Amino acid sequence: MSAPVLDIRGLSVSLPKGADRPLAVEDVTFSVNAGELVCVVGESGSGKSVTAFAVMGLNPKRSLKAVAGEILLQGVDVLKQSTRGLRRLRGEKMAMIFQEPMTALNPVMKVGEQIAEMLEIHSDLGPAKRRARVLEAMRDVNLPEPQSLYHAYPHQLSGGQRQRIMIAMALTLEPALLIADEPTTALDVTTQAQILALIKDIQRRHGMAVLFITHDFGVVAEIADRVVVMRNGRVVEQGAAAEILTAPRDAYTQMLMAAVPSLTPPERPQPKPAPPALEVSGLNKVYGGGGWFGRGRQVHAAQDVELTVRPGETLGVVGESGSGKSTVARCVVRLVDPTSGIIRIGGADVARLGERRLRPHRRDIQIVFQDPYRSLNPRRTVGQSIVEGPMNFGMGATEALAKARELMTVVGLSPEALERFPHQFSGGQRQRLCIARALAMEPKVLIADEAVSALDVSVQAQVLDLLADVRARFDLAMLFITHDLRVAAQICDRIMVMRHGQVVEQGPTREVFGNPQHAYTRALLDAAPGRETRFASAVSCPPAPT
C-alpha cells in the first residue's frame, strides 16, 4: 500500500494557561489514505476540531501551539512550514469545509467569483479559463444552472446550496486531502443526506482522502471507512467503521454507542384515558403584512394546526427548519400571539386573553428552550431564577426556596448549587436547571423546544431520561419539539410531522415510523443518517412507568 496522504504522529497541542487541562490534543496518531474517508468523532471538548485545524495550520499560534509530534501531508511536515509554505499547501494540497456555510462565505461577493478567487491565487489560468473551471466545479457538486448561480450572492442560496458552493471551492484545485468540520450539522436532515451522498461520491470519483469531523454517529455510520474516537484530547479507539460501530472495545466508545437513540420506537403503554391537558384547534399564525406603508411580505408560519396532549403523554412535533414547529410552541406558551385559533389549557381558552387575564394560566404551561447558555439570566443566581415564577404567584421566599432545593434533587443537582451563577454549570446541568425552573411552577403542560439538540449525545441521554422521569412523576402532558427523529422515536408516544406550517401526518410513534403515510414523512425517515446501522448495544430509553 502506498504512503498515506495524511499521517499524524504523536501530535500534542497545548492549551493556554488556566484552561481545565494542559493539552488540547495529546499524543494523537492516525492516518488517512488516498480514497479513504476517516471520521473523527467525539463530544464537545474532545479536541477533534483542534486536530483538524492543526492540520490546516489554522489554530491561533499563541494560544494553541503544537508542542510535539508531526503532521505529514504527502510526506511534508505541515508544522514546519512557513506562513507562505502553508498558504501554498492550503488549497492545492488540502482544503477545508466548515459547519456554517453562511458565515464561511463572503456575503458581499458573488459565489462564482469566490470560487474563481481560489484559482486566481493558486493558478495562472486566464479569466475565461477560470470561469470555465468554476462552472465545471459547480456542475460537479450538482448545483442547478451554474451559469446563473455564478452571479448569485450567498444570501440568495439555500443552506444546502451554500454548502455545495463551499465544497466546489474546496475541490477546484483538486486537493489530495479534504477536511470537513461538521459540514452538515447546520443543515436539515434531508439536505444533510444529499450533502453526505455528494461528499462520498466526490471522494470516490477523485480518489481523495477525506478527514471528516462529526459528533453524530448516524453520520459516521453513513459515510465512514474508518473511525477515530477522541475524548479529552486523546484517541481512545480507532479502526474500521463496521467494527467500531458494532463491536467497540473501549468503554467510552461503548457508552457513546449506547447513548445513541435507536430509530426503532419501543413498545409504549397506552396512555390513561383522561381529559386532554392541552387542546389546540385551528391555530394560525401569520407573520408580517403590517407596516405603515403598504403591506409587507406575509409568512404563514402555522396553518390550521390541531393537536391534543393528555396528562402523562408526550406528543412529538417533528419537522425541518421553517416547518413552523417552534411557532406552534411559542403560540401555545403565548410568547407570540396567534392570528386565530383556540388553545385550551385545562379547559380554558387562552388564545385571545390579554396579558392580565392570561397571567393566572401562565403557570399551567412551561417551556424549556434549546440553548442552555442563554436560557438563564447570567446576572442572577440559579436559585433566584428558579424561585422567580412561584414568587410571582404569591409564594413566600422561604417556601419557594425550600421547593427549589427539593427540585434540585429531583433534577439530579446538589441543592447547595442554588447559590451559584449559570456560568458555573455545564450545558447539561443548565438544561436540568431549566427543567427545575419549569417544574417549580407545577405546570400541567411542559413544552421542550429542541431541549436536547444542543447537548452532547451522552448528556442528551441523561436529560431525556430526566424528562421521561418528571413526566411520569408529575403526570405532565409534554409537547416535544425536535428535528431529531432518533430522539423523537424514543421519547414520544405520538408524533406529528410538520412541513411549511402544516401538519402533514399525525399518529402513534410506532405507526408513523413503521408505516409512514405521507411522502414527506417517508423522505424524512429515509434521510435519517445511519438508519440501517444497528449500533452496538443500542439501548432505548425505558418507557415511562405508569
Place this chain on the structure above:
Amino acid sequence: MALAKSSGEDAVAPAPRQASVFGLAVANRGVLWGGALLAAMALIAAVGPFFTGDATALNPIQRLKPPSAELWFGSDFLGRDIFARVVAGARISLAVGVAVAVVSIAIGLLLGLVAGYIRALDAPVMRVMDGLMSIPGILLAIALVSLSGATLMTVIVAITVPEIPRVVRLVRAVVLTVREEPYVEAAIAAGTRTPLVMSRHILPNTIAPLIVQATYICGSAMLLEAILGFLGAGIPPEIPSWGNIMSEGRTYFQISPWIIFYPGIALAATVLAVNVMGDGLRDTLDPRIARKM
C-alpha cells in the same frame, strides 16, 4: 446511572475567582489616567476658588499682563486674573458635563426602554427622536437660549435635548436584542409582570454601554458649552466659563494669546481625560471581556 460518572454531571464546577468590575476598570490604563486627571480637575474645581483670588475682580493697572510669578496665567483686558478665572471655569464645565450626561441618560434610558419593549410605542417614540436628531445641536441650543434667556439651566437643557435621541437609540437597540433572549421569554412564561421583566432582566444589560455613552456625552457637552460661550450664546458673560473667557480673549488673541491658550488647554485636557476614560471603560465593560470575569 452508568452515564453519569463519565461526564461528571453531578459535580458542579468550583466558583471561579471573581474579579470586581472596579478592579478590572482600574487595571485599565485609560481608566486609570483619565480618571486620575478628572479627579484632579474635580478637586481643583471644588476647592480651587477658595485659594485663588476673586475671578471677577477688576484691576485696570495690570491689564493684558503675560504670565509671571504673581499672575501664573497672565491677565485679561480688564486686568482679571486668568488663573483664577480658569479655576472658576472648571466648576461650570464639569457641572455642565455631569448634569447633561446624567439628565440625558436618565430620560433616554426611560424612553429607550419603552420604545424597545412596548411594540406599539416603538414607532411613535422613534419618529419623534428622528425628528430631534435632524435638528443641528448648536442651532437648537442657540434657538433655546435666545428664546428663554441665557442661564446655566437653559444651557444645560439646550445641550441635553439633542443628546437624548442618541441614548434612546442605544438603549432601544440593547432592549431589542435582550428581549429575544430565552431567559427573558422564560420569565414572561413564568408570569413575571412587565415592569419586573424590564428592571430585573433587561435593564442590567444596558448599564455597561450607558456608562460608556455617559462619558462621551459628558465630554461633548463640555465642548458644546464652550462653543456656545464662544459664540456668545451661552452662559451670561459675567460668569467665567471657559467658553466665555476664550470668547472675550478672541479680540486680543494676537497681542495676548494666553487669554485663550490656558482655558483652551484646560478644556482640551478635561475632554481628553473623559474620552480616554470612556474608551477604557468600553474595553473593560465589553461583554466579550466581561464574560471572562
